[in-house]
Amino acid sequence: MEGLAETHGNGILQLCTTHFDHIDKKIIGMLQENAWTPIKEIAKEVYLSSPAVSARISRLEKEGILKGFHAQVNYEAFGYGIKAFINLSVEPYQKKEFYPFIQSVPNVIECNCVTGDYSMLIEVAYQSTVELDHFINVLQRFGHTKTLIVFSTSVEHRDIAF
Numbered sequence: 424m425e426g427l428a429e430t431h432g433n434g435i436l437q438l439c440t441t442h443f444d445h446i447d448k449k450i451i452g453m454l455q456e457n458a459w460t461p462i463k464e465i466a467k468e469v470y471l472s473s474p475a476v477s478a479r480i481s482r483l484e485k486e487g488i489l490k491g492f493h494a495q496v497n498y499e500a501f502g503y504g505i506k507a508f509i510n511l512s513v514e515p516y517q518k519k520e521f522y523p524f525i526q527s528v529p530n531v532i533e534c535n536c537v538t539g540d541y542s543m544l545i546e547v548a549y550q551s552t553v554e555l556d557h558f559i560n561v562l563q564r565f566g567h568t569k570t571l572i573v574f575s576t577s578v579e580h581r582d583i584a585f
Contacts, residue, residue, distance in 0.1 A: 443488065446471065448585040450479055451489065455582040458492040495580070503530075503548040505555055506573040510541035512566035521565050530558065541569065 443451075446469045453460050453468065466476045483489040498506070513521050525534045525545065532546040545562075549555040552572075559568055 443483070447479060447483060447488075450476065451483065452585055454480075454489065454492070458494075498548045502550045505549045505552055506576075507547050507549070507555055508571045508573070509543075509545040509547060509559065509562065510569040510571075511543040511545060511562060512540075512568075513542045514566065517565055524565075528558070530554075541567075 449469050450465055453465050462473045462476050462480075466473045469476065471479075480489065498504075521543075525531055525543075528547075530547050530549055532548055534546075535544045536542060537544045547555065547558065549558065555570075555572075559570060562568055
C-alpha cells in the first residue's frame with residue numbers, strides 16, 4: 424500500500440491510500456524509462472495480456488499515480504541556453520495574483536512553493552540574459568528575488584526508482 428496526498432475542494436490535504444503491486448511497479452518503471460513502450464512489450468515483461476496491462480495503466484492514471492506521458496526536450500536545441508533558478512519572496516496575500524501570472528509565463532519550467540528565506544523557487548529557460556533580466560524585473564513586483572544561473576547540470580531530471 425502506498426500513500427498519496429490529495430487536496431479536496433475544502434482546501435484540506437488528506438492522505439489517500441491506493442493499492443499497487445510489484446506488477447504495477449514494473450509497468451510504472453518501464454513507462455518511466457520509455458513512455459512509448461508498446462503495451463504488447465510491457466505485457467510480455469509482466470506476463471499479462473495486453474488488455475490487462477491497458478486496464479492497469481488506465482487505473483494508475485485514474486488514481487493519479489501516472490500523471491502523464493511526456494517527451495523530454497533539449498531546450499538548448501531551440502536556442503534556450505540560459506537556464507536559471509529564481510528565489511522569490513511572495514507574501515501570502517499576493518499568491519492569488521501571483522499563481523495565475525506565473526502559470527501564464529511560457530518560459531517557466533516549474534514553480535514551487537518552498538520553505539526558507541524565500542517562498543517560491545522558479546525554474547526558467549531563456550534565450551538570452553537580456554530576456555531573463557526583463558522577466559526578473561517584472562517578477563520583482565511580487566517581491567525580492569535572488570537568481571542563480573546554471574552553468575552545467577550534473578544530474579538531469581530523473582524519476583525515482585521503485
